[in-house]
Amino acid sequence: MRQFPADTNDLFLPQGCFMMKTADACIYPYPVGNTTLRRLADELERRGFNGAVAVGIPAGCTVGNVRFLSGAEITANSVKSCRDALRNAPKADIVMVHAGDAALNRTILGNVSLHILRGIYHTDKRAFDHVSARMAADRGVAVDIDLSRIIRESGPRRQRALERYREIGRLSQKYEFMLTISSGGHSLTDLRSTRAFSLLGKVAGLDEEQVCEALATPAALMSPARAAEVIG
Amino acid sequence: MRPLPPTQRPNWRYIAAEMVPQWCPASARDMHYAILGCEASLFGDSTAAAMRTSVISCDRGVVIIRCIRGTEPDVETVLATVTNVEGAPVALHPFATSGTIHGLKKKITPRPLPSDEGNCEIGNNTYRILGISGQKVDLVQQGIKQTTALYLNTDDLEDF
Numbered sequence: 001m002r003q004f005p006a007d008t009n010d011l012f013l014p015q016g017c018f019m020m021k022t023a024d025a026c027i028y029p030y031p032v033g034n035t036t037l038r039r040l041a042d043e044l045e046r047r048g049f050n051g052a053v054a055v056g057i058p059a060g061c062t063v064g065n066v067r068f069l070s071g072a073e074i075t076a077n078s079v080k081s082c083r084d085a086l087r088n089a090p091k092a093d094i095v096m097v098h099a100g101d102a103a104l105n106r107t108i109l110g111n112v113s114l115h116i117l118r119g120i121y122h123t124d125k126r127a128f129d130h131v132s133a134r135m136a137a138d139r140g141v142a143v144d145i146d147l148s149r150i151i152r153e154s155g156p157r158r159q160r161a162l163e164r165y166r167e168i169g170r171l172s173q174k175y176e177f178m179l180t181i182s183s184g185g186h187s188l189t190d191l192r193s194t195r196a197f198s199l200l201g202k203v204a205g206l207d208e209e210q211v212c213e214a215l216a217t218p219a220a221l222m223s224p225a226r227a228a229e230v231i232g
Numbered sequence: 233m234r235p236l237p238p239t240q241r242p243n244w245r246y247i248a249a250e251m252v253p254q255w256c257p258a259s260a261r262d263m264h265y266a267i268l269g270c271e272a273s274l275f276g277d278s279t280a281a282a283m284r285t286s287v288i289s290c291d292r293g294v295v296i297i298r299c300i301r302g303t304e305p306d307v308e309t310v311l312a313t314v315t316n317v318e319g320a321p322v323a324l325h326p327f328a329t330s331g332t333i334h335g336l337k338k339k340i341t342p343r344p345l346p347s348d349e350g351n352c353e354i355g356n357n358t359y360r361i362l363g364i365s366g367q368k369v370d371l372v373q374q375g376i377k378q379t380t381a382l383y384l385n386t387d388d389l390e391d392f
Contacts, residue, residue: 030384035384036385039384039388043252150313151313187381187383188383189315189322190323193312195326196308200309200313202309203274
């Protein structure tokens, strides 16, 4: 089994903290899901992860060798409602906003301080174009590849998700914005290994390097350089 | 009839996958149909036929799958998309591959069966406690239509 800290850089971090080199960008522990944080930590470690963004936990914490960041997930249909939701949401390490149509995505990327843009799979074909891609790259916003859409869905819904993800992968290579990969797991049975992430990422049109970078993105989003950034 | 010479036999590969949860009551036949369904759904019937996947055994939380050599990554991708077998939620995590069942079985460590540790009540629901190896505990509620489960650790059980 992999020992921590695995990198010399990790030695400079406080005890109990280490770099998240492989992190699942969105999971839902109990009470939203049906698996407790401790059990998820066990399972994530077995599957090759050392971090995750957990939606619904009050604050970031470390359980065993797994670092959990708290995440807030926001669904809004206008910038105003998005800002209101952000104001009312409990304080979280990672703010994730669900994507909408092209105009909303551009406005959100330009005016709201967020970390991850989620839910690209259910948007319109032109919802995330080269303009949004450039804005995401400039603002340091990551776009999430939710593997649960490939795992759970089938038929036209899965095809649509794969089509979007392939387009996102292509835009990411061109405009160099960050990607994250998540299992969107509500349960122990929804989690997948890093190897499965890589294989499913390949199906979604991502190469090995993109998957590796995407797994390390949650840590990059928490870096001090990004925290100092002022948006709006 | 003369047996087929070894050079003309297909080159099989055997994959061992861990079943989560370990106590999932799936039979090898159900597992086979679930995997074939996912295969056809993800890659289409043509590729599924080329893989020639079949389930050799499904016992004690370990599934042994046979496929044609060279198709292992595709089979592993398919296994990642298996979410339920006959309505029971399950995940399959491949952990070993070999050219013979004998070689594969050497890589499989025997797992103890989950122990039944009585019942507990959370809210209005009564759950059966299944002790998995180590600190893991699964609470299972057998309903008429579906099985509901809560996955936790022994420390969490004290909190409840």
